[in-house]
Amino acid sequence: MFIIGELINGMYKNVREAIAKKDESVIMNLAKEQENSGASALDVNCGPLSKVPVEDMKWLVLTIQKASKLPLAIDSTKPEVIRQALEITKNKAIINSTSADEERLEIYVDMALKYNASLIALTMDKKGVPQDKDARLELAAGIVAFAQAKNFDINNLYLDPIVLPVNVAQPQLKLLLEVLHEFKIISEPAPKTIVGLSNVSQGTCQRSIINRVFLTMAAAHGLDAAIADPLDKDLMDAVITAELLLNKNIYCDSFLTAYRKK
């Protein structure tokens, strides 16, 4: 599973303070810790409260790149913030994210092509998050068709069905798992699938176990990637084991260590 570490986000107090004080060590440690715990990429978000998001994002990118060689998922709602960050990323980056609205796709698909980046696309539009499976699938098909028309490599496209908290939209989670399969048959090559995992347990008292079980269920439904907390060792162990049981890696007695040595 391609795990994008979620901990460098201005929503968290330690990150917010580090940005304010330009304290590089906090950010560099977070980058290193996530990498050492098995993250495949790092999400970077300067947070909704940032008054100078372009500067803050650029500082975060430069700081992280001092500590880690992992690809970065540039996470912002503002195209200009993402564009300026892409200018300075050393490795192939991931744009996080576009919606299914055509005007946003227009901006972000072009941007991904220009900077040879991957693109996360949420299956929601101006009307909000769809309440059923078919509407999500329809938006997903629209995103893929748009990307194909622009000759964007579908291998670099991640579709996010948008996971809602279990205490808000309980009936939807089963449908979300089902739609992961259906996204895969939209095109050949198939788009990749991604979830923002921690959302599923937002506002609950048992966050870790809910995240862990949902991620293993999603893995069994073919999920390719998740934005998650790689420092949650139980979560990482669960996903490594899930992939082992799905025959994605060869068993050996030390399979947990072996996976982390990759």
Place this chain on the structure above:
Amino acid sequence: MGLELVKETWSSAINIVEIGQTKDAGGSRGSIITVGGETGLPFLHSESKTLNKPVTVFEIWDVEPDWPDNLKSPFGKNLKNTLDWAKLCKNEFKAKGLCLRLAGAHPDYGNKTVDELAKLVENLLKQIDLPLIILGCGDDTKDNLILPKIAEVSKGESLLFGSAVQDNYKTLVAAVLADGHNIIAESPIDINIAKQLNILISDMGMPKERIVINPTVGALGYGLEYAYSIMERARLAAFSGDAMLAMPFICFVGFEAWRAKEAKANEQEVPNWGSLEERGILWEALTASTFLQAGADILVMRHPEAVKHVEKFIDKLMEKN
């Protein structure tokens, strides 16, 4: 519209392992063996690179072997003396490397002493400048005595030592690591154990580029397909990024092929099986050729005619397709 072949692209390659150290590099070998580096399944040259040609090496023993006559005949009386046997392989049969099996160390097969065997290896290194593979006798206790000593007297030559197994790897790995040699990790046709053993060996600090996998193979008619599928599965995992399976393969083809009754039953016993002379050679050559297709990097062989067939086949496989 022309037919377009589907090409597979992989993310990872097999490690490159070098056996032998030349004079310039502090050893005394006249040549070295370099294997590994494949970036895809064997010999699909339009899809991936087979960086280094697979190699054949000749198996020699420290005592006269109990082989069938049709296998002994090309070597004649040289089988009685390891150094003569080694020279014959180098000079007459153009061997690229030698694999010395210390069968005579076994408590039931001569029980040769540590010093005796260390002396033999020293002489062999002095007189023959080919890269060398050293195998123990298969008795763990005895091997743990002789192999560390031999590793010590051959320090600087970057030999390949075998075999580390799951229940007995620490002593040999420590010796090989200290004296700068390479190691064979042997598993009983079991991909899970192969991977686990590589983890255990790397945990002791052995660089991955100094490990060669002996997956254990079977001869034609004796589980060859099973061994083939294990090797293929390990390779597919390695090319997809499993670093603990990305080591070159060594296959003891001669050992397996010449155990088969088809390679040694004479014409009186089985008149409709054809000439014994040809049959034995073909049994070894066909077994070896099959494992080349599964990704074998080093083939340890016995009969010089079989080696000749296989070398010719390797050259053919290395041509662009």
